[in-house]
Structures are given as structure tokens and as C-alpha cells.
Amino acid sequence: MTAMDAYNFAYLDEDTKRMIRRALLKAVAIPGYQVPFASREMPMPYGWGTGGVQVTAACLTPDDRLKVIDQGADDTTNAVSIRRFFQRTAGVEVTEETEDATIIQTRHRIPEAPLQERQIMVFQVPIPEPLRFLEPRETETRRMHALADYGLMQVKLYEDIARHGRIATAYAYPVRVEGRYVMDPSPIPKFDNPKLDDSPALMLFGAGREQRIYALPPYTRVESLDFDDHPFVASKADHACDICGATESYLDEVITDDQGGRIFVCSDTAFCRSRQEDRQ
Amino acid sequence: MTPLFSVRGLEKRYGARIGCTGIGFDLWPGEVMGIVGESGSGKSTLLSCLAGHLPPDRGEVIYDGRDVLAMSEPERRMLARTDWAFVHQNPRDGLRMAVSAGGNVGERLMAVGARHYGDIRETATDWLGRVEIASDRIDDRPSAFSGGMQQRLQIARNLVTGPRLVFMDEPTGGLDVSVQARLLDLLRGLVRRMGLSAIIVTHDLAVVRLLADRLMVMKGGECVETGLTDQVLDDPQHAYTQLLVSSVLQV
Numbered sequence: 379m380t381a382m383d384a385y386n387f388a389y390l391d392e393d394t395k396r397m398i399r400r401a402l403l404k405a406v407a408i409p410g411y412q413v414p415f416a417s418r419e420m421p422m423p424y425g426w427g428t429g430g431v432q433v434t435a436a437c438l439t440p441d442d443r444l445k446v447i448d449q450g451a452d453d454t455t456n457a458v459s460i461r462r463f464f465q466r467t468a469g470v471e472v473t474e475e476t477e478d479a480t481i482i483q484t485r486h487r488i489p490e491a492p493l494q495e496r497q498i499m500v501f502q503v504p505i506p507e508p509l510r511f512l513e514p515r516e517t518e519t520r521r522m523h524a525l526a527d528y529g530l531m532q533v534k535l536y537e538d539i540a541r542h543g544r545i546a547t548a549y550a551y552p553v554r555v556e557g558r559y560v561m562d563p564s565p566i567p568k569f570d571n572p573k574l575d576d577s578p579a580l581m582l583f584g585a586g587r588e589q590r591i592y593a594l595p596p597y598t599r600v601e602s603l604d605f606d607d608h609p610f611v612a613s614k615a616d617h618a619c620d621i622c623g624a625t626e627s628y629l630d631e632v633i634t635d636d637q638g639g640r641i642f643v644c645s646d647t648a649f650c651r652s653r654q655e656d657r658q
Numbered sequence: 659m660t661p662l663f664s665v666r667g668l669e670k671r672y673g674a675r676i677g678c679t680g681i682g683f684d685l686w687p688g689e690v691m692g693i694v695g696e697s698g699s700g701k702s703t704l705l706s707c708l709a710g711h712l713p714p715d716r717g718e719v720i721y722d723g724r725d726v727l728a729m730s731e732p733e734r735r736m737l738a739r740t741d742w743a744f745v746h747q748n749p750r751d752g753l754r755m756a757v758s759a760g761g762n763v764g765e766r767l768m769a770v771g772a773r774h775y776g777d778i779r780e781t782a783t784d785w786l787g788r789v790e791i792a793s794d795r796i797d798d799r800p801s802a803f804s805g806g807m808q809q810r811l812q813i814a815r816n817l818v819t820g821p822r823l824v825f826m827d828e829p830t831g832g833l834d835v836s837v838q839a840r841l842l843d844l845l846r847g848l849v850r851r852m853g854l855s856a857i858i859v860t861h862d863l864a865v866v867r868l869l870a871d872r873l874m875v876m877k878g879g880e881c882v883e884t885g886l887t888d889q890v891l892d893d894p895q896h897a898y899t900q901l902l903v904s905s906v907l908q909v
Contacts, residue, residue, distance in 0.1 A: 512754075525732045529769025533754075533761050536768065539775055540758055540797050605775040 388435040389467040394418055398436035398591070402582060405593035410555030411523070412506050417589040427460055427485055428586030430502035434483045437498055437582070438464065443471045445479035450487035450628070450645035457485070474648050486549070488570040490627045490649040493579035495596060501564040503585035506592065508552045508562040528560050531603060539608055548613070554601045561592060563600075569614045569628045574600040617642040622653035660723070662687045662855050663708075663823055668717030670700075670707050676879040677703035681717070683874065683884065687822070690849060690856045692870030692887065694863060694902065700879035701859045702827060708857065709744050709825045710734050721823070739766050743816035747828035749808035752815070753800045759786060759811055760796040766819045785814040789844060806837035810844065817848060824849075824856040830865055842868050863906055867891060875899045 386392065394416075401415035420428040438444070444464055448456035452474040460483060461472050473479050476491035483500040493499065509519045512530050522528065531552050538546045551568035555561050563574055564583055574581065574594060581594040594600065604610040615629040620641040627649055629642040644650035661684035670677035678700035685691055695701050706712040708719060710726060719726040722741070726734065738744070746752035753762050763782040764772070772778050783793050789810040791803075800808050809829065816824065829845065830838040846869055849856055858869055866873055866887055873890040875883040875898065883896040894900045 512757075521731075525735060527732075527735060527769070529765055532768035532773070533757055533765050536764055536775065536778065537758060537761050540760055540779075606773050607776050 385467040387440070387468055388438045388464065389420075390418065390432065390435045394432075395436045398432055401591045402433065402436065402593060405582070405591050406580070406595050408559075409594055409598050410559030410561040410592060412590040412592045414589055415591050417586045420586065422459070422463075424587040425504065426456060427483070427502035429584030429588075429591070430483050430485070430500050430586075431460060431463070431584075432586060433582050433584035433591065434460075434464065434481060434500045435468075437481055437500070438468050438470060440468070440470065442480045443473050443478055445473050445476065445482045445648075446484075447482065447487060447489065447646075447648075448485045449630070450489070451647045453647060475652075476646075476648055486565045486567075487628070487645060488566055488573045490644070490646045493573075493577055495578040497579040499577075499579050499581045501566075501581065501583045503562070503564040503583045503588070503590070505550075506562055506583065506585040506588050506590040508550075508560050523559060526558060528554075531560050532605075535603060535605065535608075539605070545604065545608055545610070551610075552603050554603060555594065556599050557601075560603070561600075567614070567628055568602065568610070569612045571600070571602045571610070572612050574598075576600075615642055619644045619650060622650045622657070624650070624653055659686065661685060662689075662722060663857075664718075664720040665708065666718045666720075668704070668707060668714050668719065670703050670712060670714045676700070678707070678876070678879040681881055683881075685823075685855055685857065687855055688853045689872065690854075690858065690870045691872045691874060692866030693857065693859045693874045693876060694861060694866055695876035696861065696902070699876040701861075701876055703879075704876070705825055705827055705857065705859045709742065710738065711744075736770075739769050740819050741822050743819075743821040743824045745809075745812055745816055745824065745826040745829050747831045749800065749805070749812045752812040753808060755799065755801050758797045758799055759791065759803070762800065762811060762815045763818050766815065770819060781818060785818050786811075788848070789814040790840075806833055806841060809833060809841060813845070813848070817852070817854075820852070822855060824854050826856060826858045826860075828860050828862075829858065830860070830862060838865075845869060863891065863903065875902065 397416055401413045405413045420431055446457045446461040448454040464470055465472060476489040481498045485502045507519055509530060512534055513519050535545050549567050550562055550565045551571055553561050553563050576597050578596050580596055583592045602610040617629055618625045621643050624644055627644045627646060630645045632641050632643055634641055663685040666682045668681040669679040681704055693701050707714040760782040763785050764778040767778050783796060786793055786796060791807055791810060800811055830841055870887045873887045874881050877898045883899045891903055894903050
């Protein structure tokens with residue numbers, strides 16, 4: 379018996395996948411609304427993308443081509459382990475090219491290459507509730523969402539400006555979906571927030587420990603919250619990539635020695651590699 | 659002229675026990691009413707019912723021609739942060755302790771749609787000044803404030819949207835006497851200048867003597883005596899009111 383046959387397709391049993399798909403359908407029907415679902419224990423610890431893995435498992439078909447990234451990179455631990463997990467349990471093809479993938483599971487980034495209509499983005503979400511650190515009671519945050527009572531979210535941004543002179547929130551920057559629900563876009567840098575708006579791809583968000591699923595259907599209006607006199611700015615390091623020279627991509631700062639040496643490189647490794655290949 | 663706030667036959671029970679019963683009054687624009695009584699007399703229950711924090715079992719509450727009890731939750735919340743204000747006894751209940759003083763004052767503004775940081779901050783600074791908090795404390799958290807400052811901050815946070823009706827639950831409780839006096843002075847000034855209507859629950863007769871136009875004395879969940887403040891305090895009719903007035907310590 380091969381490893382493939384030892385598991386149901388994509389690890390989860392069919393009843394669980396049906397349960398998750400129903401939650402996904404509801405989430406797509408109400409963009410930005412957090413749908414509770416009966417999250418299963420996965421063979422990996424919470425915080426390693428159990429929510430994203432369950433959503434991916436529920437969406438995968440044998441014809442899919444999967445790409446998994448962690449902070450934009452295809453070759454870091456989280457990405458490698460999840461990619462291998464689905465190779466073993468679903469036998470699907472995998473790719474590192476954004477353009478070739480049909481499902482992209484991601485931790486904390488949206489790829490630089492523009493997404494397309496046939497693609498599904500799956501985000502791993504640690505804390506789905508954007509109001510959580512302002513209002514600890516779940517009963518109250520749910521009521522606030524129900525009543526679109528979002529003054530408190532603005533208070534967080536106010537505090538940022540009062541303390542730092544500008545909106546210092548750099549990731550997990552709150553957005554408003556179709557003028558209704560305020561949503562945590564998962565800890566993507568705010569540089570990626572504009573890519574959520576009017577995206578041709580379907581965006582799914584899974585939080586395993588918190589047992590919530592939410593979604594952005596294709597071409598959904600997504601606005602980043604801000605003040606009239608402190609508008610939202612999609613910021614990145616003011617630098618060019620030291621490997622491929624790109625100026626428009628999101629950069630990671632890499633410490634190279636203990637003498638203060640540092641370089642900036644594209645966080646999206648597939649994007650950086652394709653630019654290097656083009657140059658050769 | 660029509661009353662701003664009318665209450666008819668209000669009753670709240672906790673199982674078989676009575677919280678408050680048979681309460682009815684009219685509050686006119688610009689009028690301050692005090693509710694006094696001993697602990698457990700139903701003062702706070704009554705105030706919570708009036709402010710919409712607790713659903714009463716019977717009776718009606720009319721604000722400005724609108725039935726408060728029949729309102730939907732969003733309407734009531736909107737009312738609670740525009741036309742109404744609620745000052746808690748413990749400022750920790752009414753403030754966000756992890757948010758700066760300016761953020762606390764600005765929250766009500768942002769909740770009703772203010773989206774201009776400069777304007778919000780200007781209003782917050784102005785209001786901190788009105789409640790005698792130095793403007794350089796605007797970015798400090800309430801946890802760094804003294805009890806009296808916290809209470810004044812709570813008042814600023816509540817009055818910033820220019821409410822017409824303020825509910826106060828023992829606003830001076832837990833403060834030392836000299837701070838109480840200053841707070842009362844401040845409150846009296848604000849209430850008079852803004853022409854606020856207010857309902858003040860307290861067991862401190864000095865507070866109502868200073869602030870209230872009219873007084874309601876409660877005992878065992880029922881209203882036993884009402885009248886003008888000076889009239890009730892100087893010539894108490896009901897045995898319990900007489901006891902209450904005579905119990906005040908004279909220095």
C-alpha cells in the first residue's frame with residue numbers, strides 16, 4: 379500500500395470536507411463575515427496553518443496544481459511541510475509558479491504576480507477577529523459586527539497616530555468589505571491590502587484554532603480603514619531588491635553578518651527567481 | 659412644552675424579589691432629578707432600566723416622543739452615544755483603560771462617523787480642558803490618572819457628543835471629599851451651561867442638594883416621596899425620608 383492509498387483524498391474525510399464547504403459557501407455569500415466551523419485537529423500544531431490546510435483540503439481536486447508560500451517564500455519550513463503534506467495525501471501536482479497554480483495557500487503574503495480568475499487564494503489566519511485586542515468579549519464583538527458598530531476600530535488607528543505620528547499598523551491592517559463588515563486580512567503586510575480590492579481570484583481565510591472561515595468573492599470592494607487627514611499608504615522598505623533589482627515588490631530585510639551588514643530581497647521568491655531568469 | 663423623558667409604571671423583578679416597581683415621572687428639558695435611597699432600594703436597577711441596560715418587566719419609557727423599549731438595538735445604541743450619556747460610579751466601567759485619554763474622548767465621535775484625526779484631536783483637547791485635565795496628558799492612559807481625573811475624563815468622554823440627557827450612577831462615590839466638591843462644582847457648571855437634563859442616582863444628600871432640582875426618594879423598590887429638592891430635604895413627609903435626612907452627619 380502506498381502512502382497515497384493510506385489516506386482519504388486530501389487527508390480529511392468526506393463529511394468534514396462537506397462541512398467545511400458549506401461554511402465556505404456561506405462565507406462567500408456574506409463577504410467578510412466570520413463563519414464558525416467545526417475545525418478538526420490536523421497533524422500539525424495550531425499556528426502552523428491548520429485553518430488554511432483544512433480550507434485547502436476542502437477545495438482540492440485531483441486536477442489542481444498547488445502552490446504553498448510562507449512569508450512569500452516557497453522554500454521555508456511551513457511552506458515545504460504543507461506542500462509535502464498534500465503531495466502525500468492528495469497526490470496533486472505542485473508548482474512554485476504563481477501563474478501555474480490553481481490553489482495558492484499562503485501565510486502572510488499575497489504573491490506579486492497578478493492573480494487570475496481561475497485561482498483560489500487560501501490564507502492562514504491566527505486571529506480572525508479584527509476587534510479582538512480592543513474588545514476581549516466574543517459576545518460583544520459579534521454584536522458589534524452585527525450592528526456594524528465599528529467606531530472602536532477607528533480608535534485603534536487614532537491611538538497609532540497619537541503615539542507614532544502616523545498609522546503605524548504595518549500588517550493585519552483592518553479592511554472594510556463592500557462597505558459592511560470590517561475584516562482582518564490575516565497578517566499580510568499592508569503593502570498587500572490593495573491587492574485584495576477587486577481581485578479576480580477567490581480569497582478564502584481559514585483560522586483553525588479560532589474555528590472561523592471567511593471569504594472575499596472575486597471582484598469584491600475592499601477598503602483599508604483610515605482617517606481623512608491620515609490616508610492609508612501601502613508602505614514597503616524604500617529600497618530595491620539586492621538580487622533582482624525590483625523596486626515594486628515587497629522586500630524582506632536580511633541580516634548578513636554581525637557588522638551591521640544587511641540586504642533587502644524580494645519576499646516573493648518565485649517572483650525574484652523569474653526576474654533573475656529573465657535577465658540571464 | 660413636552661417632557662423630554664417620561665416613565666410610566668416601570669417595574670423590574672428579579673424572580674420573586676422586587677427590583678423596583680410602580681415608578682413614574684416626567685423629566686423636563688434642562689431639569690436635573692436626583693434619586694436617593696439606601697443601598698438595595700432599587701436606585702441602580704431603576705437607572706439601568708431607564709438607560710436601556712436592563713429590560714424592565716412592565717411599564718413604558720418615552721424619550722422625546724419615542725418609545726425607548728420598542729427601539730431596535732442599533733437605534734438604542736445610536737441614542738446612547740448621541741443624545742444620551744451614562745456616567746458610571748467606577749470610571750473603570752465607563753472608560754477604556756488601555757486607550758489614551760484622547761482616544762477615550764474621541765471614541766464617541768468616531769462611533770458616530772468622525773473620520774478626521776485633526777478635528778477629533780482638537781475636540782478632545784478642548785474637552786479635556788473643560789474638565790480641567792491638562793492638555794499634555796492627552797496621550798496618557800487613564801490608568802496613569804488619579805481617581806478624580808478618571809472620573810472627570812469619563813464625564814468628558816460622555817459629554818463630547820453634546821447629549822441632552824445624562825444618567826449618573828453615584829458620580830462622586832469613591833472619591834475623597836475635597837475631590838468630590840470640585841467634581842460637583844464642575845458638574846454643576848457643565849449641566850447649567852449645556853442645559854442638560856440629568857438623572858442622578860446617589861445616596862449622598864449633599865450631591866442632590868447641590869445638583870438636583872427635584873428629588874425622588876426610594877425605599878424597597880418603590881418611590882415613597884417626590885418633590886422639589888429643598889422642599890423634600892427641609893420638610894420631609896415620609897418617615898423614611900425623615901430618617902434619611904436626620905442621618906446626615908453634621909460637622
